[in-house]
Amino acid sequence: MRMTSVLSCLVLAAGGVLVAAPSHAAAAPVPGCGAVLTSDSRLTDDLTCPSGDGLTLTPGITLDLRGHTLRGSATATGIVLPNVGDVTIRNGTVAGWGTGVQTHDVWDEVGGTATITRLTFRDNGRGVDTSGRLGGTGKAHEISRSTFTDNGSGVGAVYGGAHVVRSTFTGNGTALDFITGGVLLEDSRVEGNGTALSCDESGCEVRRSTLADNGVGVSARTFGADVYDSTLRGNDTAFTSFGVWGHSTVQGNKLIDNGTAVTLSTSNATLRDNLFRGNELGFTTDGGMPDFTATLVGNRFVRNVDAIVFEAPGTSLQDNVANDNERWGIYAPNATDLGGNRARGNGYEPQCVGVVCPAGGPRS
Structure with a gap:
């Protein structure tokens, strides 16, 4: 008896039906300009949409650009997301x-998760717009x-947020720009932009x-911004806040070779x-109204x-410790x-104004 006959008898005896799987799964469809994707799709070549x-x-839906470029018009959106439901976009370039x-209609109910990974966004008005509906879940x-x-x-x-991790931003007008929303930026590099992070009421x-x-x-306004364990280097101004009645925390960072490292205006912080080194000015504040306060604890200011x-x-x-700065150590x-401040080797005397510093503070 042939082996196929034996298998057929076994299947029939079990009361089942044996259906052979195809040797190759069907390829994901290749979309064209203006397409509405209802199944997982991929690009097999660059796609340019003039309007x-x-x-x-x-x-x-998962859209895989497969290393290709989706290019289009400065008056349109490259990839439109559904209001609700999860989607994934990966592996390619979105340009022009x-x-x-962007989500289709943020004034309707918005929900789900958009996963965006291994993409390059170049020469767009905005790369990814994460806006949601006012009062909605987003x-x-x-x-x-x-x-x-x-x-x-x-x-x-506007009214939306994002979690951005292991990403790079260069040459943008504003790398991350949030109004009445929010962002968590982790393990990323933001270099050579007009503004790295603008956080307004967010x-x-x-x-x-x-x-x-x-x-x-x-740049933080209203609610403030928190920066932890990061390096802020070579910026004209590393951290600035205005009108922050919420609170900003700047902790465990290296602020190096900036023009002004931290400046506060009418802000709680x-x-x-933190380590401040090589800046034109380490810290300054205008104090603002009486209800706004700032606290500096355990920071080191060296060679500013x-x-x-x-x-x-x-x-x-x-x-705080202020050592070997060209002009002022602590002028406040x-x-x-609150005690424990120290200064030595600064160009201007006295070493501390406004706080008591023991003679001969610790070396840098």
Whole structure:
């Protein structure tokens, strides 16, 4: 008896039906300009769309650009996301659009997660717009291992947020731009942009990232912004805040070779355990209204032109060290002295104004 006959008898005896799987799974469809994708799709070549939106995704879809470029018009959107449901976009370049990726209608209910990975966004008005509906839950945007180059804005939103990890931003007008939203930026490099992070009425947080050679590193308004364990280097201004009635925390960072490292205007903030080195000015504040306060604890200011310089009340200093700065060590005539501040080797005397520093502070 032939082997196929034996198998057939066994299957029939079990009361089942044996269906052979095809030797190769069906290839994902190849979309064209203006297509609405209802199944997983991929590009097999570059796709240029001279007018109108590029591709529209429906819920549950994965779009794989396979290393190709989706290019289009500065008045249209490259990839339109569904209002609800999860989608994934990966492996390619989105270039020349008014907006590279954006949800269809943010004034309707918005939800689900958009996963964006290993993409390059170049020469768009905005790379990824994560805006959501005012008062709605919004769509979560998980952006990883992506590059944003020469866009007006890299990632931004009004009433929306994003989680950005292991990504690079260079040459953008504003790399990350959020109004009434928020972003968590982790393990990323943001270099050579007009502004690295603009955070207005938003909850913004930076962790383990490098913000270098930007006009402004972090600009915070209203709610504040938190920066942890990061390097801010070579920026005209590394961290600036205005009108922050919330609170900013700047902790465990290296602020190196900036014009002004930290400047606060009418803002609440805590600066803790940071290293300030080689800046034109380490820290300054205008104090603002009486209800706004700042606290500096355990920071080290070494070899700046000026370390700590401000005259306004409302700022407390504790356990800070200012050594070997070209001019002022600690000049803070109206500060609240919480003790433990030290200074030595600075160009201007006295070494400390406004706080008591023991003679002969610790070496750098």
